[in-house]
Amino acid sequence: MKEKIKSLEIEINEGLSKVSNLSELNDLKIKYLSKSGPVSELTSGLRDLSVEEKKEYGKLITDFRNDVFAKFEDLKSKYELEELNKKLENEKVDISMPGMDIPSGSPSIVEKVIDDATDFFTSLGYDxxxxxxxxxxxxxxxxxxxxKDHPARDAQDTYYLKDEEILLRSQTSPVQVRVMLDGKGETPIRMICPGKTYRREDINATHEQEFTQIEGLVIDKNISLSDLKGxxxxxxxxxxGENVEARFRPSYYPFTEPSVEMDMSCIYCDGSGCSMCKPKGWITISGGGMVHPNVLRMCGYDPDKxxxxxxxxxxERIGMLKYNMSDMRTIHENDLRETKNFDRKEVK
Ligand SMILES: [Zn+2]
Incomplete structure (x- = not known):
């Protein structure tokens, strides 16, 4: 029995000395330490021995087996550490690598204009x-x-959805109508209603079929055109910018009387004349006037009071001027290379 243990010990030590990685170590472990392997077989050899011998060799075998297990465990730890180091070496983070450019979104030009106008008008008490x-x-x-038969309807070629009764709004003015009806002829109104509108236009650099209006309405007692001008x-x-001047020119709209075109002095040439203002020194950006008595009446407000x-x-028009753009289509195309540049192009 002693010789058996000795020769097995030599054999295992030899095997271990040739092992060079975890996988080989595992193969060797299965060969010698599995249930049917030679180390377990030593125990079954005890059966035929006397009680005295069983005691003596039993202890020898247990010590031998513990010793062999310890050797395998030591080597296992060694190779595991080696593999871990190898892995860390391969996956090392190179902190000198340049960072990735993560594209970030930004509000669209239309949103910026609406936000800015909303800030302005709400600061004056508008809803x-x-x-x-x-x-x-x-x-x-x-x-x-x-x-229905009014000739000015032609100027707003409209998308009808059902007969001539339901349509895609061609202006945000119906919001004003709804607010006036809510006011029941008794409540003063200060409101803006920014929103999308739709018209059958030929698309070009200054016209689209969908555009965003910012309309405003004030109803009160003793309101005059000079309030609008101010x-x-x-x-x-x-x-x-503070240097920009405002100017009114007479105009015509069916819903206002009197009506005005609302110009500002050219922000590109300060009014001296350039290709943007062609070469008048003024740019038209809005239209308006005093609410027509018929509109007041139909919406429940007494025009005498x-x-x-x-x-x-x-x-879009305000945005194109403010951010120095020549083509309205750019606004809705959402090309990040363009929209990012808008921040830099702001004219003030
Ligand atoms: Zn100009």
Whole structure:
């Protein structure tokens, strides 16, 4: 028995000395230390021995087996550590590598213009309203003094959805109608209603079929055109800079009387004339006037007691001027290379 243990010990030591990695060590472990392996077989050889011998060799075998297990465990730890180090070496983080450029979003030009206008008008006490984009002809036209046969309807080529009754709103004015009806002829109104509008336009650098209006309405007692002028003047100074001047020119809209085109002095040439203002020194950015008595009446306000002014402008137009863009289509194309540049191009 002693010789058996001795020769097995030599054999295992030899095997261990040739092992060079975890996988080989595992193969050797299965060969010698499995249940049917030679080390376990030593124990079964005890069966035929006397009690005295069983005691003596039993202890020898146990010590031998513990010794062999310890050797395997030592080697296992050694190779595990080696593999871990190898892995860490291969997966080392190179802190000198340049960082990745993660593209970040930014508000669109239209959002920026709306946010800025909203800040301005709410600071003057205006409320902000929204309304449905699918509207009734009644609110989009009729109650704004544009009956079915009115020639000015042609100027707003409209997307009708059902007969001539339901349409995609061609302006945000129906929101004003809804707010006036809510006011029941008794409540003063200070409101803006920024939102999308739709018209059948040929698409080009300055026209799209979908654009964003910012309209405003004030209804109160003793309101005059000079209130609109003062408001517009403060708005262009807020949006384009303190040196910008405002100017009104007579115009015509069915829903206002009198009506005005609202110009600002050219922000590119300070009014001396350039290709942007062609070469008048003024740029038209809005239209408006005093709310027509018919509109007040239809919306429940007595024109003998109440007056109001209304105005409207396209957010895209304001954005193109403010961010020095020549093509409106760029705004909706969402090309990040362009929209990122808008921050740098801001004119003030
Ligand atoms: Zn100019």
């Amino acid at each position: 902000v309203y929204e309304g449905p984009e699918i509207e009734l002809d009644k609110y989009n036209f009729e109650m704004l003094n544009l009956p 408001t517009f003047d403060a708005f262009v100074k807020h949006t384009f 109440w007056q109001g002014f209304a105005f409207g402008m396209a957010a």
